[in-house]
Amino acid sequence: MSExxxxxxxxxxxxxxxxxxxxxxxxxxDEILAEIEGDLSLDQLCNVATLPGVVEAAIAMPDIHQGxxxxxxxxxxxxxxxxxxxxxxVGYDINCGVRLLALPLSEPELGDRREALVHEISRAVPAGAxxxxxxxxxxxxxxxxxxxxxRALPGVREDDVERTESRGRLEGADPAAVSExxxxxxxxxxxxxxxGNHFVELQVVxxxxxxxxxxxxxxxxxxxxxxxxxxxxGLGHQVCTDYVKLMxxxxxxxxxxxxxxQLACAPASSVEGRRYLAAMAAxxxxxxxNRQAIADGVRRAVAAVLGADVARGTxxxxxxxxxxxxxxxxxxxxxxxxxxxxxxxxxxGSDEIPAAYRDVGQxxxxxxxxxxASFVLAGxxxxxxxxxxxxxxxxxxxxSRTAARKRVQGSELRRELEARGIVVRCPSPKGLAEEAPxxxxxxxxxxxxxxxxxxxxxxxxxxxxxxxxG
Amino acid sequence: xxxxxxHTAELEVELEAGSAEGVLLEALHAFADLVDxxxxxxxxxxxxxxxxxxxxxxAAWLDELLFLAETEQLVPDGAELRVAGTTVEGVVxxxxxxxxxxxxxxxxxxxxxxxxxxxxxxxxxxxx
Numbered sequence: 397m398s399e400x401x402x403x404x405x406x407x408x409x410x411x412x413x414x415x416x417x418x419x420x421x422x423x424x425x426d427e428i429l430a431e432i433e434g435d436l437s438l439d440q441l442c443n444v445a446t447l448p449g450v451v452e453a454a455i456a457m458p459d460i461h462q463g464x465x466x467x468x469x470x471x472x473x474x475x476x477x478x479x480x481x482x483x484x485x486v487g488y489d490i491n492c493g494v495r496l497l498a499l500p501l502s503e504p505e506l507g508d509r510r511e512a513l514v515h516e517i518s519r520a521v522p523a524g525a526x527x528x529x530x531x532x533x534x535x536x537x538x539x540x541x542x543x544x545x546x547r548a549l550p551g552v553r554e555d556d557v558e559r560t561e562s563r564g565r566l567e568g569a570d571p572a573a574v575s576e577x578x579x580x581x582x583x584x585x586x587x588x589x590x591x592g593n594h595f596v597e598l599q600v601v602x603x604x605x606x607x608x609x610x611x612x613x614x615x616x617x618x619x620x621x622x623x624x625x626x627x628x629x630g631l632g633h634q635v636c637t638d639y640v641k642l643m644x645x646x647x648x649x650x651x652x653x654x655x656x657x658q659l660a661c662a663p664a665s666s667v668e669g670r671r672y673l674a675a676m677a678a679x680x681x682x683x684x685x686n687r688q689a690i691a692d693g694v695r696r697a698v699a700a701v702l703g704a705d706v707a708r709g710t711x712x713x714x715x716x717x718x719x720x721x722x723x724x725x726x727x728x729x730x731x732x733x734x735x736x737x738x739x740x741x742x743x744x745g746s747d748e749i750p751a752a753y754r755d756v757g758q759x760x761x762x763x764x765x766x767x768x769a770s771f772v773l774a775g776x777x778x779x780x781x782x783x784x785x786x787x788x789x790x791x792x793x794x795x796s797r798t799a800a801r802k803r804v805q806g807s808e809l810r811r812e813l814e815a816r817g818i819v820v821r822c823p824s825p826k827g828l829a830e831e832a833p834x835x836x837x838x839x840x841x842x843x844x845x846x847x848x849x850x851x852x853x854x855x856x857x858x859x860x861x862x863x864x865x866g
Numbered sequence: 867x868x869x870x871x872x873h874t875a876e877l878e879v880e881l882e883a884g885s886a887e888g889v890l891l892e893a894l895h896a897f898a899d900l901v902d903x904x905x906x907x908x909x910x911x912x913x914x915x916x917x918x919x920x921x922x923x924x925a926a927w928l929d930e931l932l933f934l935a936e937t938e939q940l941v942p943d944g945a946e947l948r949v950a951g952t953t954v955e956g957v958v959x960x961x962x963x964x965x966x967x968x969x970x971x972x973x974x975x976x977x978x979x980x981x982x983x984x985x986x987x988x989x990x991x992x993x994x
Contacts, residue, residue, distance in 0.1 A: 462875060464973040464975035484975075489993075524967045525964040588967075591966055591967045591994075592970070629967075630936045633993070637972070641922075645918055657974040866967060
């Protein structure tokens with residue numbers, strides 16, 4: 397896109413044109429921008445800029461890549477009350493997100509129990525294929541989860557809830573706005589990971605980049621951690637399906653013209669908009685409960701392999717959503733911030749951050765790819781000034797699944813990872829190849845861009861010891 | 867005929883057959899290819915689906931297969947279908963198994979389904 401104008405070292409803008417209500421803004425360096433221009437993600441970002449009520453800019457993080465409707469790695473804020481809400485701007489996997497657990501031991505202390513721990517985690521956290529490992533929730537229990545999130549689960553630790561974005565509960569959740577079909581898909585999926593790019597990874601803190609903040613987050617060099625990546629499973633997928641369909645059928649009524657049917661939307665103040673936000677909040681609460689149940693599974697595995705004291709000492713650092721819409725105030729305006737493959741990154745001082753972290757900023761977790769690094773970041777003031785309090789969510793794909801499979805075989809990748817001491821548990825060689833590191837951008841480069849742009853700063857770099865995939 | 871085409875993050879499928887029913891069957895085979903693993907008891911389920919237009923009918927059909935895979939572990943291997951306007955009616959056949967939970971949803975992005983130059987074609991992007 398030759399019309400891109402460089403604003404500064406890491407910011408580019410495409411001025412509004414042909415139906416765009418605001419410019420498109422991209423955070424990238426030259427190399428990442430070249431990769432971004434290799435697919436349709438910028439066209440999709442321009443389409444987002446046409447949404448009624450969108451303000452400031454349609455924003456792309458450096459991990460942006462082509463999605464459906466919205467690009468993955470996109471942010472759009474619409475002014476309330478009449479700006480639109482778009483279910484596709486959240487995505488099907490409502491509140492897909494990441495949770496980091498810190499174990500009270502170092503890599504040398506873990507020693508040769510690494511493989512046993514990864515194996516036990518794979519037993520405790522099923523992918524969700526078939527009926528294996530599923531526990532069905534009674535309708536009333538499901539309603540409680542939809543309304544209250546992790547708090548509805550028996551025996552949940554208060555410190556886990558405290559260290560979860562929005563304390564694991566979005567206001568306004570209405571279980572009645574969730575269809576029977578969504579309930580049938582999700583009622584027995586709590587505690588399951590799903591497939592695709594979802595995983596549970598055993599890691600070690602390889603490098604501290606901001607020691608004081610790392611200490612505040614309870615992280616030390618050499619410490620063992622577990623990163624959980626999952627979402628709202630079939631329940632959330634169906635909620636999005638239901639409301640995309642509903643809003644697609646009502647576009648003419650609201651005189652909304654869209655360049656892509658998947659951007660289906662309705663005014664946030666409309667009956668459809670309000671009902672979607674209530675259902676989305678319920679699905680988001682379900683996702684937080686799902687990651688809580690997965691974390692419980694991880695602690696059970698830790699107890700089995702390392703003992704009950706280590707399991708009790710396994711603390712949650714934080715849990716962040718990267719597919720969600722939230723009502724927030726930015727620049728004095730009430731807006732609905734759609735984050736699709738993008739993470740909230742509020743700076744120090746925000747009362748949305750747990751009290752223990754308020755002096756350093758909100759923790760953000762950026763998974764790399766299997767076999768590469770992940771990062772712990774902290775929100776910076778620039779995020780509020782430039783991206784509605786948002787940063788990136790991952791490395792970002794650069795190759796399709798088919799292209800990845802053509803370049804590497806699952807068995808070959810497994811051998812390569814195991815040769816590097818990374819324990820792999822994945823039932824599908826095809827699935828393993830599709831998530832190969834070469835399919836993703838360079839995560840170190842992505843996080844350097846968000847740091848340079850002032851959106852978030854690097855706190856710690858984590859590298860994998862083992863990975864469990866669905 | 868079905869084939870997967872390049873898409874950075876998701877799965878895009880192109881479909882072609884001599885009839886509307888044929889395209890829906892091709893979509894079923896593409897879906898079965900993605901979820902794998904049906905080797906249990908034989909299953910049959912009646913389906914009646916309607917949509918506002920033909921492309922939405924293709925999306926609704928795949929959404930139904932996804933629902934059956936998730937809730938009944940049905941891995942489809944065939945169907946007898948009749949399309950009339952924007953409604954499809956018939957029977958889905960398959961086996962119970964452990965379908966891989968890869969496909970999350972059926973999107974409306976780049977969605978297409980209809981007759982063109984004597985053949986029926988479809989295109990759909992699946993969220994994975």
